[in-house]
Amino acid sequence: GQQLNQSPQSMFIQEGEDVSMNCTSSSIFNTWLWYKQDPGEGPVLLIALYKAGELTSNGRLTAQFGTTRKDSFLNISASIPSDVGIYFCAGLNTGNQFYFGTGTSLTVIP
Amino acid sequence: DTGVSQNPRHKITKRGQNVTFRCDPISEHNRLYWYRQTLGQGPEFLTYFQNEAQLEKSRLLSDRFSAERPKGSFSTLEIQRTEQGDSAMYLCASSSTWGEQYFGPGTRLTVT
Numbered sequence: 001g002q003q004l005n006q007s008p009q010s011m012f013i014q015e016g017e018d019v020s021m022n023c024t025s026s027s028i029f030n031t032w033l034w035y036k037q038d039p040g041e042g043p044v045l046l047i048a049l050y051k052a053g054e055l056t057s058n059g060r061l062t063a064q065f066g067t068t069r070k071d072s073f074l075n076i077s078a079s080i081p082s083d084v085g086i087y088f089c090a091g092l093n094t095g096n097q098f099y100f101g102t103g104t105s106l107t108v109i110p
Numbered sequence: 111d112t113g114v115s116q117n118p119r120h121k122i123t124k125r126g127q128n129v130t131f132r133c134d135p136i137s138e139h140n141r142l143y144w145y146r147q148t149l150g151q152g153p154e155f156l157t158y159f160q161n162e163a164q165l166e167k168s169r170l171l172s173d174r175f176s177a178e179r180p181k182g183s184f185s186t187l188e189i190q191r192t193e194q195g196d197s198a199m200y201l202c203a204s205s206s207t208w209g210e211q212y213f214g215p216g217t218r219l220t221v222t
């Protein structure tokens with residue numbers, strides 16, 4: 001099935017640094033979601049975006065719905081060790097089908 | 111706990127056997143989704159229910175796979191004549207709108 005292009009594939013950062021990742025698609029999406037997944041567990045919803053240009057925060061996390069409706073961005077400020085995990089974007093297209101990104105693996109070095 | 115629950119969490123089966131997984135969604139959610147996730151990949155959509163009606167099925171869902179949601183509450187996913195390629199994490203999610211989907215912990219299937 002289709003998967004969204006997510007980058008970077010992996011990141012190794014020092015504790016306290018900021019993190020940026022993005023997700024792109026060749027088609028338009030009506031909704032963007034960002035999830036975090038720990039090994040052996042299901043994805044946990046972090047942020048949901050519903051309008052082009054929308055900027056939404058959840059604590060140290062900020063996500064944006066791209067103005068072209070074909071991309072989305074997630075930023076994590078002042079990273080901490082518990083931010084470690086795999087971050088997935090997900091998009092709902094005009095056909096009401098959900099697609100997930102390929103994931104960004106984040107490692108935070110204390 | 112009012113989150114999505116899935117049972118069993120782990121299942122090991124021999125090739126050719128049938129397996130059935132259960133998902134209990136968040137109680138007020140009328141939409142229920144099944145996904146499959148393999149190592150290093152994001153979840154891939156399998157099928158979707160609105161109440162008891164199965165409204166969409168992915169081409170990934172071969173004829174060995176069947177899903178039901180008989181009373182619009184819990185759902186089951188059955189895989190018949192399992193193959194080694196069926197080994198994956200099977201995730202269930204529920205939502206009350208087209209937006210936010212909430213996932214269960216998943217069922218990890220290993221076919222030997």
